Amino acid sequence: MSERPLSPHLSVYRMYRYSLLTSITNRASGVVLSAGLILLVYWLVAIASGAAAYHAARTVLSLGALKAIYLLLLASFSYHLIAGIRHLVWDTGHGLERSQSQRSAWLVIVASILLLIGLAWWAFHSGGRAS
């Protein structure tokens, strides 16, 4: 059993290829968002537990160290949303040519970075509610 080659067999791939990079980033951002569900539910349960419990939870949720996690979640959301739309376009049978997919890979990277900058600015600077 352990003698058999395992897939994904990473060493046979060229890791710097845009197709592999965009694909693995989509997975990683998806897993981060899945973990982010814990924070969402923690927040919802805290709201439901009354004002005093919510106040206590809010002190935990506004810890400075969590800012990095919120930023990571915003980045994952931005990327997963845009890359996911690219996947949905692919599912209609469009944009599958190598040149098109290379172009859309760059489009996804640039658009998701712009979206992240916008969201991060909104979340952390205009009003600073996250802090």
Next chain:
Amino acid sequence: MTKSSGTLSNAAQPRPRRGEAQEGPSTLRSPLATALGRGSAKEGVHHWWVQRLTSVALVPLSVWFVVSVLSLPSLDHATVTAWLGQLWTAVFLILLVLTAVWHSQLGVRVVVEDYVHGPGAKALTLALVTFFHVVVAAAGVLAILKVALGGAG
């Protein structure tokens, strides 16, 4: 069509292109089995299809959620309970939690199937992943309902 005629010695065959794998007659499958229902495809695409369905739903739902939360004037208890007390907020938030959990479960399952090796470890991880998502869905929906129905004081 001649490509997949020698199924038993496919080491010498050129690798089939994506989507071509099931095409053509195979010596191990009767032509009738190939023609009828395209194998197990009706069941087999279920995971794929639900993943797409939840993706499409999550585009507006997740954008709505992020925009709504960031638009809240404050995140104190009075403000968020008032927000959750609105009927459509509660409806969309429940839909978001359920759709996100379903989508997440499908996605994490594939990641575990790819990266966790060994039948025991894989089964255990998948079971934990399933439990995790069920708990998240139950707690999330119940919390939203409690606030929406006025139970959060």
